[in-house]
Amino acid sequence: MGGLKHALAERGIACSYDRANLGRSGSAPTPRTAAEVVADLNALLSEASAPGPYLLVGHSAGGMFVQLYARTFQQDVAGVLAMNPVPPFAAWQEQGFPEMTERERAEETAYFSGENAESFDYRASSQQIDDLPAPPGVPFELLISTIAQCVSPDDICGRTYSAYESIMKAVSQEWPNGGFSQVASGHEIYLGDLESILAVVDRLITRIR
Numbered sequence: 001m002g003g004l005k006h007a008l009a010e011r012g013i014a015c016s017y018d019r020a021n022l023g024r025s026g027s028a029p030t031p032r033t034a035a036e037v038v039a040d041l042n043a044l045l046s047e048a049s050a051p052g053p054y055l056l057v058g059h060s061a062g063g064m065f066v067q068l069y070a071r072t073f074q075q076d077v078a079g080v081l082a083m084n085p086v087p088p089f090a091a092w093q094e095q096g097f098p099e100m101t102e103r104e105r106a107e108e109t110a111y112f113s114g115e116n117a118e119s120f121d122y123r124a125s126s127q128q129i130d131d132l133p134a135p136p137g138v139p140f141e142l143l144i145s146t147i148a149q150c151v152s153p154d155d156i157c158g159r160t161y162s163a164y165e166s167i168m169k170a171v172s173q174e175w176p177n178g179g180f181s182q183v184a185s186g187h188e189i190y191l192g193d194l195e196s197i198l199a200v201v202d203r204l205i206t207r208i209r
Contacts, residue, residue, distance in 0.1 A: 007198055035072075067080065
């Protein structure tokens with residue numbers, strides 16, 4: 001996400017970091033939850049004396065974590081942009097699973113339970129987010145890729161896309177100051193359409209001001 005960071009740095013101080021078990025950061029026991037990631041980030045920002053309030057930008061797993069950070073430390077957050085976030089498990093199970101084969105459902109359940117690249121327990125993390133209300137004073141934007149990110153309408157991505165889209169709209173509506181938009185891009189929007197991200201960031205900055 002280096003290109004995005006450099007673009008954001010033109011709008012103010014931009015910070016990024018390696019989560020535990022990645023890059024130059026230390027190790028941590030797994031599986032991990034969003035609450036642990038959020039606590040790490042809060043401690044890091046405090047130790048670095050990074051001035052707030054913060055405009056949080058997160059993609060995929062990060063798109064889930066920034067939601068919990070804002071709900072946990074809302075006094076330190078000016079705005080949130082979540083891009084293609086991991087969906088809340090209960091809603092995904094209800095709406096996405098019916099479009100999957102039995103094997104895909106088993107694999108998806110394992111994935112959400114911690115069998116993924118960073119060993120995140122997305123089921124527990126989803127509950128942690130549900131347990132805290134969305135802060136009414138924090139502008140929130142949710143940006144997702146259209147079905148253009150899927151290789152085929154018949155693969156698991158294509159078959160479950162409408163469920164994902166519906167869930168993400170509902171997530172944005174949980175925020176009293178929430179917004180929702182889509183862009184024809186691959187999953188990594190920051191690689192495929194940086195300008196669309198910056199347009200949403202500028203919209204957030206305008207709302208914050």
